[in-house]
Amino acid sequence: MAALFKRMPLPLRAALFVLLALVVAAGGYVAYMLLTYNRIPDGQQLSVENNQRALLKAGEDYSALTYNIGFGAYTPEFTFFMDTGEMLDGTKTHGSSSWAASKQSVESCIAYDIELLREQDPTFALLQEVDFGSTRSYGVDQRALIAQALDGMGSSFAVNYHSSFLFYPFTQPHGFANSGILTLSAVEVDSAQRRSYPVSKSLSKYFDLDRCFMVSRVPVEGGAELVLVNNHMSAYDKGGVIREQQLQMLRSVMEEEAAKGNYVIVGGDFNHAFCGSEELFCGQQKTPSWLSVLTQADIPEGFQIVCPSNLEEVASCRDSDIPYEKGVVYESTVDGFIVSSNVRASSRVIDCGYTASDHNPVRLEFSLEPR
Template sequence: MFSRRRLLRLLLILIGLPLLYVAGAIGLAMLTDYQPAPTEAVAWTGGTADTPPDTLRFLTWNLGYGGLGYGADFFYDGGETVRMPRDSVAAYVAGSRSTLAQLEPKPDFLLLQEVDRASRRSYQTDMTEGLTEALPAFGQAFATNYDVTYIPIPLLNPMGGVLSGLLTMSPYRPDTAVRHAFAGNYAWPTGLFFLDRCFLAIRYARSDGDLLVINTHNSAFDDGSLRATQMEQLAGALRQAYAEGMYVIVGGDWNQTPPGFAGVPGLPAPDWAVDGRFQVPAAYPDTGWQWVFDPTVPTNRHLVAAFDPDTTPRNVIDFFLVSPNVEPLSVRGVDLGFRHSDHQPVQMEVALRP
C-alpha cells in the first residue's frame, strides 16, 4: 500500500509534469519567437522580365497545407484530427499541384495561402518545391506567416513545428516583392503559438501606372477585432497605392464573407455567414473599388468532420478586390468537391483601364 508521503509525491508528479511541459513549451516559444519587421523585402526567384499585359488572369487558393482534403477534420475547428495519415497528405499535395499544373489557359498570377515548407502536420513537405517543378515557367515569392518551433497542443498528440506562409507565383518577374506584417495578435502566451499574419505585395513598373498585386490571408478564430484592425491597415495601404496612380488587385483568404452574402443557395452554411457577423464592408476601402466573387460556388468548408456534400456547412471567404481603374471581366469558383483542400480555387480575369 502507498504511504501518504508516496501518494503525495505521486500527486505532485502528476500535477507537476503537465505544468513543466507547458512552461517548457512557452519558454521555447519565447526563445524562438518569430518577430518579423513591419515590412520586409522577400526574394523573387524565376520568371521572366516581361511586363504583364493589360488583360490579366488570376487564381487564388488556400491549399490547406496539404493536410485538409475531403477526408479531413481538424481538432481546432471542433474535429479530432491533428494531422492526416502520410498517404492522405501526399495525395492532397499531389492533387493541388496537378490541378494548378493542368489549368488552361494558365493564370498570370497564382495567389496561394497555407503553403507549408517544413511542418510536422504535412510530414516536412516543402510544397514550394513541387509547385516549382509543376510550373517551371513561373517565378515565386514566399512570405512566412507561421513559424513556430513547437506547438504543444493537443497534449497527447501535439502539432509540433510549423513553417508555412503565402506564395505568389507568376511568369512575370516583379520589380519588388514585400512582406507587410499585419498589426495585432492574440494575447500572451497564446500569440506565441499562432500565425503572424501578413500580406505579400508585388509591384511592376509601368509607364501608365504601376501594377500592385497583393496576396492576403486574414485572421480567423478571433472575435472579429483582429480582422477589423487588419482591414483598416490594409485599407490605408490600398488608398495610398491608388492615390499614387497604381492599378491594385488583392486576392486571398479573407476569413470574412463578401458584402451582402448570406450563403450559397441550396447549401448548408455556418451561422456567422448567414447573419453577416464577419462580412467585409461594401465600400472598401473607398467608393469605386469592387469586390469580385462567385456567390454560387463555395470556397471553404467546416472541418468538424470529413466532407459530406449533403451536410457539411460551406461558405465563400476567398475572393478578390480591385481598384477603380481595374475592370473585372469574369470570375468563377472552381468546384473540386473539396478534394484536395478545405478551400476551393477562384479564378478572375480583369482589364487594366488607364
C-alpha cells in the same frame, strides 16, 4: 519537511513527485514559448525567384487565381482540431485531426494542386497555407514542389506561420508549424515585400499565425505599375476585432497605391464572407461564430469587390469541424478579389469539390484599362 515527506505513504510520495514533475514541465514549456516567440518585422523585402521577362500590357486579357491549399491536409474527410460548430438541431461539432492523414496524402494533395494550376494556367497564382518543415504536413516542402513544377513562373514566398512546438492536442501534438503565402507570376515582377498584419496581443499569439500580406510590384509596358496583393487574414478571431485592424491596414495600402494612379488587385483568403455568400450554403449547420462579412462599404472608394459569376452555385470554403458532405456542411465564399476602378474584372469559383483543400480556387479574368 524532509522528515514529513519520509513519513508519507509511498503512493502519496509518488503522486507528489509526478505532480512536481508536471509543474516543472509546464513551467519549462511556458518559458520555452515565451523565449522562442518572435514576429517577423514589417516591410521585409522578398526575393523573386526565376523572374520572368514578359511585361504586362494595358488592354490585354490576363488571369489570376487565388487558392488556399490548406497545407496539403484537407481531403474531404479531414477535420481540423481547432474548428468547432453546431448543427441546426443544436448538436455541437468539433474537428479532430492535428496532422494530415499521412505524408502520402499530403503529397497527393499537392500533386492535385499542381495539376490544377497547370490546367488553369493563370498569369498570376496567389496561394495560401503553403507548408515547409511542418509536423502537421510531415515536413513536405510544398513551396519547393510547386515552384519547381511550375518552372515557367517566377515566385516569391512570405512566411506567415512559424510557431514553436505546440504540445496540443496531447494525443497528436500539432508540433512545429512553418507556412506562408506564395505568389507565382508568368510576367516580370520588379519587387515583392512582406507586410506584417496586426495580430492578437493575448496568449493566443503564441499559437496563431504571424499574419501578413505580400505586395508584388509588376511593371506594365509604358511605365505604369500593377500592385498585386496576396492576402491572408485572421480566422480564429472572436468578434472580428483583429480582422478589423487588419482590414484598416489593407485599406490604407490600397488607398495609397490608387492615389499614385497604380492598378491594384488584392486577392486571397479574406476570412470574410463575400457578396452575401454567408446565407447561401448553410446546409444543416448554423453560421459559424468566426465568420465576419465583407461588404462594399468596408473597402475604399474607387475599389470593387469582384463577386463570382457563379456565387449562388459554388462556395469557396467549407467548415472543417465535420467531414465534407454537400448539403450538410456550412459553406461560404471567403476567397476572392478586390480591384481598383482602372481594372476590368470578372471572377468565378472553380468547383473542385474540396478534393485537396477546404477551399475551392477563385479565378479572376482581368484587363488593365489603357491610360
